[in-house]
Amino acid sequence: MFETLSNRLSGVFGTLTKAGALSDEDVATALREVRVALLEADVSLPVARDFVKAVQEKALGQAVTKSVTPGQQVVKIVHDELVRVLAGDVRPEGLRIDSPPAPILMVGLQGSGKTTTTAKLAKRLKERDGKRILMASLDTRRPAAMEQLAVLGRQVGVDVLPIVAGQDAVAIARRAKQQATLGGYDVVMLDTAGRLHVDAELMAEVAAVRDATKPHETLLVVDGLTGQDAVNVAEAFDGRVGISGVVLTRMDGDGRG
Ligand SMILES: Nc1nc2c(ncn2[C@@H]2O[C@H](COP(=O)(O)OP(=O)(O)O)[C@@H](O)[C@H]2O)c(=O)[nH]1
Ligand SMILES: [Mg+2]
Numbered sequence: 084m085f086e087t088l089s090n091r092l093s094g095v096f097g098t099l100t101k102a103g104a105l106s107d108e109d110v111a112t113a114l115r116e117v118r119v120a121l122l123e124a125d126v127s128l129p130v131a132r133d134f135v136k137a138v139q140e141k142a143l144g145q146a147v148t149k150s151v152t153p154g155q156q157v158v159k160i161v162h163d164e165l166v167r168v169l170a171g172d173v174r175p176e177g178l179r180i181d182s183p184p185a186p187i188l189m190v191g192l193q194g195s196g197k198t199t200t201t202a203k204l205a206k207r208l209k210e211r212d213g214k215r216i217l218m219a220s221l222d223t224r225r226p227a228a229m230e231q232l233a234v235l236g237r238q239v240g241v242d243v244l245p246i247v248a249g250q251d252a253v254a255i256a257r258r259a260k261q262q263a264t265l266g267g268y269d270v271v272m273l274d275t276a277g278r279l280h281v282d283a284e285l286m287a288e289v290a291a292v293r294d295a296t297k298p299h300e301t302l303l304v305v306d307g308l309t310g311q312d313a314v315n316v317a318e319a320f321d322g323r324v325g326i327s328g329v330v331l332t333r334m335d336g337d338g339r340g
């Protein structure tokens with residue numbers, strides 16, 4: 084996403100900085116192209132519109148077209164505004180993992196990267212923060228899912244709750260929490276089953292696990308290539324289950340998203 088976007092913006096800015104004196108018209112044309120570049124990078128229409136409006140106001144306020152290097156000024160305004168939008172106003176807090184064992188519930192659609200992210204996060208908490216982690220797979224739907232987490236656990240050197248055949252998600256979650264208390268773990272990570280789409284059954288199961296375990300964090304894992312639909316998924320999960328954070332996966336992927 085960022086490569087495509089930065090290529091497009093470089094093109095727009097190249098024209099601007101070469102132009103020397105700028106008319107209001109030049110600025111308006113450039114901003115139209117900025118808007119198209121944002122939309123092509125799958126930025127939502129309201130965000131792109133607000134962005135261009137904010138840049139426009141700042142550009143007019145600083146009487147850009149009368150300055151000596153108008154093109155560079157517009158580029159700087161766009162740059163500052165991009166930084167502002169991407170960074171947001173709030174600094175992210177750390178995970179609430181004091182008062183052990185702290186349950187972290189991982190939720191999301193099937194294939195979004197929950198199991199992979201569970202192992203990645205466990206590795207990081209172990210290595211960077213020196214925490215003792217227990218991971219448990221609540222995915223009773225896909226036969227290989229529990230084994231997948233067990234394999235990842237061996238890879239990153241993190242304990243995984245032993246598999247007991249026939250237990251449902253809530254029973255496994257209870258067993259995981261109990262095991263984490265007895266074993267003196269700092270964090271117990273609960274990797275849930277996903278669905279292809281948001282549906283009532285999935286939400287009911289995740290909500291039941293939440294009620295049984297009282298997670299300190301509920302992290303929604305979303306495939307970063309989903310684009311705008313990620314917002315709908317996040318709203319659905321937040322409305323029904325309540326989420327405390329979002330993890331975007333496949334940011335190493337190409338193109339949109
Ligand atoms: N490229 C890439 N692939 C990922 C990433 N996260 C997960 N995957 C892959 O996506 C597939 C589904 O991931 P998985 O963790 O099993 O998803 P789950 O169904 O939500 O548990 C696997 O093949 C993972 O290797 C990521 O950040 N980047
Ligand atoms: Mg999984």
